[in-house]
Amino acid sequence: MVIINDTTLRDGEQTPGVAFTRREKVVLAEMLFQAGITHLEVGIPAMGDEECLTIAAIRKALPEATLMAWCRANKSEIKRTAELQLDWVDISIPSSKQMIEHKLKSSVDKLLANMLDCIRYAVSLGLQVCIGCEDASRAELDFLADIGALGSLAGAQRLRYADTLGLLEPFMVYKQIKQLSSEQPLPIEIHCHDDLGLATANTLAAIKAGASYANTTAIGLGERAGNAPLEEVAIALYQCYQQDTGINLTALPALCQAVSLAAGRPVAQQKSLVGEQVFTHESGIHVDGLVKDVRNYQGVDPQLLGRSHRLVLGKHSGIGAVQAVFARIGISLDKIQTDKLLIAVQAFAIDRKRNPSDIELLRLSDQVLGSF
Known part of the structure; x- marks a missing residue:
């Protein structure tokens, strides 16, 4: 069974402009855990005392959860993670030649020596320990x-393969x-x-190829175009692969709405699975x-x-839809009444650029047919 290691509270909060309060992070962590997502990446100790206090509050609220912090290959950051009584640390290291030379400005030998020292510590x-291979999609596979x-x-007990720039497509992910x-x-x-709209597909491809853990964020929060959305990955694993992740799928809409409110990021009406109109x-x-x-x-x-x-x-409605919707609001229509209301409904939608509400449908029926 694949384990979702959700990073809404870490990578999700790195969305530009998103800043959860301590209370919001604790509540969201509790909602994630109650929904069956028991592995959570909850923050970055290097951000300072306020972040550490928030991480500590999550630890206190969820003593049974498996919690991870994100750190650089830096002993002081790792020490703070241990002091916060977390279970896991993701020790992130650049793994591509581009980042080793032009971000870290170091050599492979120095990077590996420091990585091993930090892991042992x-x-x-x-x-x-999870080794976070930043920019793995541009790294040499042998490395x-x-x-x-x-x-x-x-x-170390886990290796994170990060498609940091969102460059890959599912076939290459599967192969790698x-x-x-x-x-x-x-x-x-x-x-x-x-970045290419392929995060969910790439996550599924990796799982199909043998990945045991998957990072997600609710409603796809994250840097730039975001991360693989929790709701998409969870439902797709169930729908496509019949995999039980242990997640209570019925809890996902409320969770996504709570994340949306805390993040100040409205969920698009056609957002897959949790958007208002996706089953409309x-x-x-x-x-x-x-x-039928x-x-x-x-x-x-x-x-x-x-x-x-x-x-x-x-x-785009037809007569069957008009009769079905009006029947739902308590009005039975004959053929002539249906035809008249269909014309009125179509004119309303064209004029207002939206669907009429139930109250507006009742008003239309009064206007077109007279009071019932």
Whole structure:
């Protein structure tokens, strides 16, 4: 079973302009845990005392959760992680030639020596270690395998493959993770960014290739275009691979809404799975098919998320939809009444650029047909 190691509270909060309060982070952590996401990356100790106090508050609120902090290969940061009584530390190191030379301004030998020293130090403090390979998608695969093999000998227990710039596509991800799994001993955690809109697909490809852990963020928060959305990965694993992640899928809409409010990032109406309109139908052909049998136009059962289909009227509605929607609000229509209201509904939608509400439909019926 793949384990979701959610990073809403760390990488998600790195979204430009997003700044959770301590109370918000604790509440969101509790909601994540209650939804069955028990592995959480909760912050960056190097950010200072306020961040550490927030991490400590999450630890106190969730003593049974598996909590991770993100650190550089820096002993003082690792020490603070241990002092906060977290379970895991992600020791992040640049792994591509570009970043080693032009960001870290170091050599491979120095990077590896420092990495191993930090791993041993973290293990001595009782921490479990994930090696975070930043920019892994631009690194040499042989070098990533060396990092995993050497890190394992030093005591590391997981290797994070980060597509930091969101450059990859699923076929390459599958090939890379499959090969990396066979060439070094550590379980792999996949960390995808959504710059090309492929973070979910890349995460699934990595899992298919053998990744044991997956990083996600609720509603896809994160740097630039964000990370793989928690709700998409969880539902796709269930829907496509029949994998039980232990997540209560019906809890995801409320969780995503809470994250949206705390982040000040509205969820797009057509956001997959949790957007307001993703189980809403207007087209006459689709509505007719749904009324006959929901399986005609149901790819994902909305009940998985505690939701249901909703029929609305608009420019593309047909007579069957008009009769079904008006019947739902307590008005039975004959053929002539239906035809008249269909014309009125289509004119409303074109004029207002939206679907009429139930109250507006009642007003239309009064205007077109007179009071019932």
